[in-house]
Amino acid sequence: MKKLGKKILAAVLTATMTLSLAACGGSKQTSTDTNPSADSATNKTTNDGGLDTSKHVTVKFVVLGNRPTNGRLESMLKELNTVLTEKVNAELDLQYVEWADWQTQYNLLLASGDSSIDLITTATDWLDAWPNIKKGSFMPLTHDMIKTYAPNTYASVTSEEWEKCSYDGQIYLIPENHYTQYTNHGIFYRGDWAKEAGLSNINNFSDLGKYFQFVKDNKSNVIPWDVSGTAANGNALASGYVQSTTSNIVIDGVPIGLSSIYYGASKDDAYTVTSPYMEGTSFEDFAVLMKEWADAGYWREDVLNYDGDTRELFKAGASGADQHHTQTYVTDVRPNMDIKQPGSDTQMFSFSEPSKNLVKTSITHGCVAIGASSKNAERALMVYDLLRNDEECYRYINYGIEGSDYIINDSGELDRPDGWDQSIDALESNFWCGRNDELELPNARHYKGAADIYADYDTYAIDYPYGKFVFDNSKVSTQIAAMADVCANYIPRIAFGKVDDPKAMVAEFREKLKAAGYDEVLNEVQTQLNESK
The missing domain is CATH 3.40.190.10 (Periplasmic binding protein-like II)
Known part of the structure; x- marks a missing residue:
């Protein structure tokens, strides 16, 4: 308009509105x-x-x-x-x-x-x-x-x-x-299989690769990570590697399609704009590692065209891993794996663990x-x-409806009726914009270790630095659209190793982003971020 x-x-x-409030007795209104x-x-x-x-x-x-x-x-x-x-x-x-x-x-x-x-x-x-x-x-x-x-x-x-x-x-x-809640992403893996592989805890990409290799070598009819190579999954994996290996803080308010490639340098230098996708060696290292993983067969050969449900395959014992955030781990994956794969001891490798690079979830x-x-x-x-x-x-x-969708047990906790299966019976109303701790029932089926996870995150997580930053893309909308096309074309292929020469592909990706207007957008983000202080 x-x-x-x-x-x-x-x-x-x-x-x-003035008339309406006056009828309510709002004679003191000055707004x-x-x-x-x-x-x-x-x-x-x-x-x-x-x-x-x-x-x-x-x-x-x-x-x-x-x-x-x-x-x-x-x-x-x-x-x-x-x-x-x-x-x-x-x-x-x-x-x-x-x-x-x-x-x-x-x-x-x-x-x-x-x-x-x-x-x-x-x-x-x-x-x-x-x-x-x-x-x-x-x-x-x-x-x-x-x-x-x-x-x-x-x-x-x-x-x-x-x-x-x-x-x-x-x-x-x-x-x-x-x-x-915490919505930081990571990889879910089976703790029982990790122990069999001699890994007491996976908290870095190197050990994750060792775990995948063990699953491939020792678990028949299981794909180490039966992932769908969508742009969303590719972006999550790429940004996860960046989070694990750099101190850069993503600026969420500058989306390039599904990607967020502009970052603050660090928590101590949050207002200097950079991009680990374009600077340094992290993204190159990521591309090389993902090529190794693809060649090793840690996911399907046709991963970019595959559309299977990794989470359900993980719960069925057909995938050795899944990827999402902490909230999903404590409310869904861990408790349901305990039911569907008893003894699996499902763990989460948070991408923030190696670097201690984590921001709290914004309101x-x-x-x-x-x-x-x-x-x-x-x-x-x-x-x-x-x-x-x-x-x-x-x-x-x-x-949902008490008695059909949930029950309250003798301890006053929310539980489920006998035979209830989340994969089949979930309500899925997805009310993700008004949940309230004061009305939340303690959930008997949520992972009891959640408090310990949150407490650990709280020791190093920082408040999101850009909560009041609203990027105006009007001057660079054409460049952003062109960059979004480049990211959609390159990031999934790089993330899932579907390249012949990963370093050459990263160089080509960077050239394409430059040609699309990367520097113009960076300068505009930097200018507006400075003005927002």
Whole structure:
């Protein structure tokens, strides 16, 4: 929307919000914030100061992941919507952006301006929140609006946290700021097999290679790492090696397609921009090692075209490894491997271990936004407030139906009914933008060693240095698009060793990035980062 149109709309909606709050007894209002809601009629105030929810609405919520087909989601939503209808006369509909080509599909959906979309799962580090804000995909929110329609959520977010969720003076994001998690990546491997290989603990790429070789030599019908060579997996492996072998800190707000190749030099020099993909020997060393691993047969020959589910193969004993982050390890992989592969003693090699190079998870790693064209913005905030803060609604959206999806054992812990299998029976509602430690049930099936892992990370993890940095790519959007094509073409091949001469391929990759505009983008990132101090 053009600036003039925004100003006109803002003026009209400011008046609407002022009248609405006046009806609530808001005679002391002094805020000049604008209320950008496209349709205030659905939530007018009543004469007695309450919120008018007489009109029943459906709130559509965009989430990430493959929509489950086991019927559990539909059963849960039926129960949850009964409660939501009773409390705010609304019901919830989840719209899934599935993992196949998820980034492209997600951004296309947001760019469509679909007025039926109300709540949107987003993130500043992996879901392009800032670019989508600048494209006009999200609705700007005011303090008054959030305080009125999501009062419990508003009270739980500090002024500094609201600032981290704002762009150009307007709030666009509501953070998942009350949920403990670490989302640093690494490799999951079988501790029992590692011990057989003479490895008491794997905490570097060299020992990981020894483990893969042992699996290849000694475990029949098992592929050491039966990985799908997607761009996402290739980027995770490449960035993991960089994290393990350098002190560079990735700047998440400058995505080059699925890659993040611009880094701060170190935690002590975070505002000097560099790229380990272009400078130093780390990325060359990575390419050479991955070529060795590919030639040794640690993954399939057709890895770049393979689309198998590595995690399920790992749980079935057909893969010797899997890759993802700590949260996945403690909540899914370790506990389910203990069930499906008893005695496997599954461990995690965190990519941060060799270098002690780790940043804490940002509060905007998971957050919610309102669709720019939403017709039910206020009611959507009311629904979100319930999902995040109301115990009954929270348990439905996160755990499902008690007795069918979960039980509470004699110790007051969340457990599962007899015969429950996550691979088959999981709810998969994927509410990743409003989880709340105060309402979380201790999970009997989560890995009990999680606290020790978090405590270890806490000894060296630093706060993310770039939480308030919002990169404006308008001057270099053409270069970024060209670089994204280069990364998509080269990084998966380099990461999975599908090259003849790895050093020559890295040199060619760097030349292509230079030609695409690498230096122009670096200079722009450096300039804006300096200005953000």
